[in-house]
Amino acid sequence: MKPFEYVRVNDLISAAGALDEKSEIIAGGTNLLDLMKLQVMAPDKVVDITRIPGLDKIEPKGEGLRIGTLVKNADLAADPRIRTGYPVLSRALLAGASGQIRNKATTGGNLLQRTRCPYFYDPEMACNKREPGAGCSAKGGVSRMLAILGTSEDCRAAHPSDMAVALRALNAMIEIRRKNGDTYQLAMDDFYRLPGDRPDIETNLKDGEIITAVILPRPVIGVQSYRKIRDRASYAFALVSVAAVATVEHGLIQNASVAFGGIGARPWADLDVNAFLNGKEPSAELFGEAADLLLTAAITDEGNAFKTTMTRRALIAVMSEVTGLREASVGSDRVGEIA
Structure with a gap:
């Protein structure tokens, strides 16, 4: 070191x-x-x-919650307000790491964790994310854990966070403190950058800026679910994960918000997919069409082409759960008001 x-x-x-x-x-x-x-x-x-005092608190914020950047992942997952109002977040955190790591990992650190691309982790391999302009050894390499959406010629790395996928489905905002003391908020898609030709720059944080909190909006009354598909049952990063929030009113889907992990260069959401789902009657056919829309821009190779089929099946399964088309799994929860 x-x-x-x-x-x-x-x-x-x-x-x-x-x-x-x-x-x-x-x-x-x-x-x-x-x-x-x-x-x-x-x-x-x-x-x-x-x-720094005060950064480890979970506090009311309007009709939602403010989660300090130093709140431990274990404490966040176990908080009754999260388990009741935002169970998709609790489920994602519990799926994300071992108990020992959750006891140390923080909210801000989870958002800023680096990719688990094996080529990024190996200093002997060329990696534009580690050293701009060096090249990308992932191209033509082992691609099982790499992204299929939002990639570029310079980087194919997938974003690793489970927590961030759930936060994206919940339309959370990230609170940032500028060097001059002012604070502002960014939506998840505005916080994370796509790799383009500078994959080493992963967020829009500027020098001297610090994540101080995550802001959760008022919880949607309905059903939330998180499903993670991985190579082993514990302490493994997602091949594909799906976080979904939705309600059904008068037989039609309302407030659908879906986000994906394991397939995107950042926690992945497609507003066109959410719009496509809303206002329609739940069906496996509809969810399959939504998956087709999502995957239109997917770029795959022989090593990760399976992710398109896996994503399609996972989206159908999770949306079937949250809309009541299929009996909910142990990973789904019906949401009421914040406790």
């Missing part, structure tokens, strides 16, 4: 002042420390924000 300066801060002003383009924030450290050991990431400075 490359030597680095360690700075512990006690307030957001000090944190912003300590950050520059060669520094990284550390909280739980469940991803950053692994990458530093492999020298995939080698910051000159690590800024510890865990002593």
